[in-house]
Amino acid sequence: MKWLRLPLVLIGFVLLWEAIAALGNLPPYILPGPLRVVLAIGAHWERLVGHASVTMLEMALGLLLGTAFGAACALTLAYFRPARLWLLPVLVASQAVPVFALAPILVLWFGYGIASKVAMAALIIFFPVATAFFDGLRRTEAGWLDLAHTMGARRWRVLWHVRAPAALPALASGLRVAAAVAPIGAVVGEWVGSSAGLGYFMLQANGRMQIDLMFAALLVLAIIGLALYFALDAGLRRALPWVADSAPVKQGD
Amino acid sequence: MTLINHKPPQRGLAPPDIDIAQARLSYAGRDLFADFSLHIAAGQWTCLLGPSGVGKSTLLRLIAGLETPAPPGRVAASDGQPLQGRIAYMAQQDLLLPWLSALGNVSLGARLRGEAVDDALAHRLLDQVGLGRRTADRPATLSGGMRQRVALARTLAEDRPIVLMDEPFSALDAVTRLRLQDLAVETLRGRTIVLVTHDPLEAIRLGQKVLVMAGRPARLIEAALPDSAIPRRADDQAVLDAEARLFRTLLASDAEGLDAP
Ligand SMILES: Nc1ncnc2c1ncn2[C@@H]1O[C@H](COP(=O)(O)OP(=O)(O)OP(=O)(O)O)[C@@H](O)[C@H]1O
Ligand SMILES: [Mg+2]
Numbered sequence: 485m486k487w488l489r490l491p492l493v494l495i496g497f498v499l500l501w502e503a504i505a506a507l508g509n510l511p512p513y514i515l516p517g518p519l520r521v522v523l524a525i526g527a528h529w530e531r532l533v534g535h536a537s538v539t540m541l542e543m544a545l546g547l548l549l550g551t552a553f554g555a556a557c558a559l560t561l562a563y564f565r566p567a568r569l570w571l572l573p574v575l576v577a578s579q580a581v582p583v584f585a586l587a588p589i590l591v592l593w594f595g596y597g598i599a600s601k602v603a604m605a606a607l608i609i610f611f612p613v614a615t616a617f618f619d620g621l622r623r624t625e626a627g628w629l630d631l632a633h634t635m636g637a638r639r640w641r642v643l644w645h646v647r648a649p650a651a652l653p654a655l656a657s658g659l660r661v662a663a664a665v666a667p668i669g670a671v672v673g674e675w676v677g678s679s680a681g682l683g684y685f686m687l688q689a690n691g692r693m694q695i696d697l698m699f700a701a702l703l704v705l706a707i708i709g710l711a712l713y714f715a716l717d718a719g720l721r722r723a724l725p726w727v728a729d730s731a732p733v734k735q736g737d
Numbered sequence: 738m739t740l741i742n743h744k745p746p747q748r749g750l751a752p753p754d755i756d757i758a759q760a761r762l763s764y765a766g767r768d769l770f771a772d773f774s775l776h777i778a779a780g781q782w783t784c785l786l787g788p789s790g791v792g793k794s795t796l797l798r799l800i801a802g803l804e805t806p807a808p809p810g811r812v813a814a815s816d817g818q819p820l821q822g823r824i825a826y827m828a829q830q831d832l833l834l835p836w837l838s839a840l841g842n843v844s845l846g847a848r849l850r851g852e853a854v855d856d857a858l859a860h861r862l863l864d865q866v867g868l869g870r871r872t873a874d875r876p877a878t879l880s881g882g883m884r885q886r887v888a889l890a891r892t893l894a895e896d897r898p899i900v901l902m903d904e905p906f907s908a909l910d911a912v913t914r915l916r917l918q919d920l921a922v923e924t925l926r927g928r929t930i931v932l933v934t935h936d937p938l939e940a941i942r943l944g945q946k947v948l949v950m951a952g953r954p955a956r957l958i959e960a961a962l963p964d965s966a967i968p969r970r971a972d973d974q975a976v977l978d979a980e981a982r983l984f985r986t987l988l989a990s991d992a993e994g995l996d997a998p
Contacts, residue, residue, distance in 0.1 A: 627832045630803050634826040635895065637849035645849055649836050726836045726875050 516696040521703060524696040535685040536704050542598055542670040542681065543712065546605020547662060553606065554613030554662075555655065561614075562621035563643055575614070583608050584672055591677040601678065605669030612661040620654025621647050653727045656720045663716045667709045752898035752929040753823075754779045754815035760799065760806035762792075769795055770806070771954035779815065782922070782930045782967060784940040786983070787950030788991050793933040794829055796950070797901045800931065801826045825895035829903040829933075831888040833876040839863060840872040843890045855894075862890040865920055867913065882908040889917065899929045906939065915971060918943055922968045937983045941976050942969045947983065951990030960986055 498518045504510070505517040512520060525532060557575075560567050587604055594600035624647045632642045674683025682701045689697035721727075755777040762770045769792045777783050777800075785793050798804045799812055801824055806812065814820050833842045841848075843859040863872050866886040868879075876884055885908045892900065905921070906914045922943060934940050940947045940960070945967060947960040960983045963975035970976060 625832075627828055627830055628834065630798075630801075631826065631828065631832050631845075632849055633803065634801050634824055635846040635849045636822045638851070641849050641851060645845070646834065649834070652836075724836075726877060728877065 513693060513695045516699055520696045521699045524694075524700040525703065528697060528700065531685070532682075532700065532704055535680055535682050535701070536708060538598065538681040539667070539670050539674070539683065539705070540708060542601040542673070543605055543666040543708075545598075545602040546609055546669055547666050549602060550606035550609025550662060550666075551613050551659065554610045554658070555617055557610070557614045558617035558621055558651075558655075559643070559648070561618050562647065563640065575611075579611060583669075587672050587676040590673065596677050596679055600676075601670050601673030601681065604673035605666050608665050608669035609662040612665070613655070613658040616658025616661070617651055617655040620651025623654075624650050652724055656724060656727070659716060659720065660713070663713045664709070666712065667705055671705065751816075752779045752927065753818070753820075755800060755812070755820070755899065755929065755931075756815060757796075757799065757806075757812050758810065760810035760812065762795065762799065762804060762806055762810075768954040770799075770810075773810075773955060775948075775957065777929060777931060778946065779929050780927050781945040782932060782943050784944035784947045785931065785933045785950060786935065786937065786940055786947070786987060787955075788987075788995065789935075790995055791950045791953070792955045793950055794903050796955075797826070797903050797931060797933060800824070800899075801901055820899065823897055824899045824901060825892050825897040827888055827892040827900075827902040827905050831876070831884040833884055833887055833891075835876050838873050838875055839868060839879065839887045839890075842876065842887055843894050845891060846895050859890070859894060862893050863887070865924075866890050866917060882910065882913065885909065886913075886917070889921070893921075893924055897928070899931075900925055901931045903933045904935065905932070907935065914939070915942075919968050937980045937987065938971060938976075941979045941983060942971060943967055949983070949986050949990055952993050953995045958986060958990060 501518050505515050508515070516524075557571075561572060562568075583604070586607065587600075590600040590603050590607075594603055621643075628646050628650065629642065632646050637645070670681065671683035671686075674681040675687060678684045682705050686698050686701045689695070689701065755775075757773065757775040757777075760770050760773040761768065762773075775796075785796065787793055795804060799806060800820070802812070802821055803826075812820065814823070834845065837845065840856065840859050840863065843862055844854045844856065847854045860869070860872060863869055866889055868883060868886055868890070871879065871883065876887065879887065885905065889902075889905050892902065892905070902921075906917055909917060918939065932940075932943060941962065944960075944962060947962060949958040949960060950956070951958060961979060963969060963973070963979050965973070965975065
């Protein structure tokens, strides 16, 4: 029964979509029905795959970079007191700047190519990863730290062998958020200025009133986003088998 | 049961006496210890008993350097060297790291000090506490008593001249408890041991000095002991008599209560 749930939800969604399109008497250039969108995907398959692979590459690199910087930043904050005193306020204040507003600047600096989109995705991913991991690093069970102290451990070894592993579940939560926002970063970057990617493709289709193509790109983007999330979630579960999962996010009973 | 051919403690030479003098420690404005002094003799088992909440764990933490007494109180070794680095500490909770196997937990100390990890030693110790077949298992898959035995093996692996143990056998069945008490005495021979326990029989079997902590601020009452060698036999009449006397002392000290004004 468990594995049926996702297909059932999808079928329900498609039926609802068709019903709104048909009963609402909406013209195809406002809301194309699911069949039209699927046909559009079939007709433009190769172009869609080409643009999708660009967007996926941007997301993957953005995830990698954003996670690396976010984790490094969290470790630095946890280890160095001055970093906590000086860097933390800066980080918090930096969140007052809407990341989307930076997109044009990033395109200006890094060009129309993939670099500016990777930077955008990395920027968006950085913060949830850094805060989640740092939070985990601060919440190490006091008894473990006492034990490490009596064992005569250096501070950085305590960080490496106790605090960091103990914070991995928190880092995993940050990564799940990161996977969810990664497509946003890539697509926003593409909207501001690019020559490839699903975001670019959607703008093109929109300009030509090819609404079914726009929805086709949107659907592909949604599928990529879901696949990324579930793949990451499964990978994290496998990597952290010791984390008690009393309330599973997906499936489960 | 195979026993470790016991070697003298390695880190920090011979075990020292421990002196606690004029210690004062309070939580929330109430003195747990006030002008508290205690001499712990080197190379002996000192057992601490007393009602829950009297401060036994806190006293152990004080010796371990995890709490600091208010000046001028001090905790020091008789040889003038710092205690830090010469203590193996087994807390009341097992404090096993959930992401490490039983084996990984036993060799945690070496890993934390950046020393070579002696897997053979860890295997042997786990074998001795009866977990030779569970070395690869994570703590979450072990029972409470098994976890406690892993923690005990981890403490023995530390190989320090001073060993502080907070109710190390509390989660074990009666037979395993006797067995591990014998193992601990054998393995830790020649070291300075402080053991906190709620079990009067355990205190009488193992103690070369048995102290009952009572009242707030805490004071110590020394219990009389049979003059046989440890581990004493649990079915020896002298041991049972001493246990009965100790029990009466505990009852009397408990009647005082902890929260008298
Ligand atoms: N970190 C702390 N903050 C505030 N109060 C504390 C703290 N640690 C211990 N106490 C208080 O100190 C007293 C002694 O605690 P302790 O853990 O030493 O008791 P214990 O004798 O070991 O009891 P038990 O036999 O139940 O383990 C208790 O009243 C407890 O509430
Ligand atoms: Mg206690």
